[in-house]
Amino acid sequence: MYSIRGKFFEDWKVGDEIETGARTVTETDIVLFAGLSGDHNPLHTDEEFAKKSVFGTRVAHGFLIHSISIGLINQTGYFDGTVMAQLGHKNVSFLKGTIAGDTIRVRCKITKLEETSKNDRGVMTFEALIINQRDEVVAKSERMLMIKKRSG
DSSP states (O other): OOOOOSOOGGGOOTTOEEEOOOEEOOHHHHHHHHHHHOOOOHHHHOHHHHHTSTTSSOOOOHHHHHHHHHHHHHHTSTTTTTEEEEEEEEEEEEOSOOOTTOEEEEEEEEEEEEEOSSTTEEEEEEEEEEEETTSOEEEEEEEEEEEEOTTO
16 A cells, blocks of 8 residues: 655645755766757757857756756655646746756745645645756746645
């Protein structure tokens, strides 16, 4: 039997904040993501080309950073066994480049909690800020999760 460790819908309040642990983005991450996604843009894969870009070196794919953020949020344990579905990500913005060797973490703030027509679940909306080791916001988005209710 699977034991639920995560927080239920009723346990959250608008304004609650969580921050994840950190993870360093590696050269291997970038190469593997290029292979998985098929995005071999020279900004990600060709150092000589990328040296002449606004980044001055190869840069990680924006959606690689976004994907890593999902894993970091999951690793907090706050959603372990209570997420029923990921409903969407809106207003995804990539604000600064992330290069191999940068370390990122995620700060989340609950912005909305909505009841649904089903009494066993609710919808949580939160802002996710992806922050590097220099405390710069490199990406942000609004994310929606369907969360189990304890009373449902």
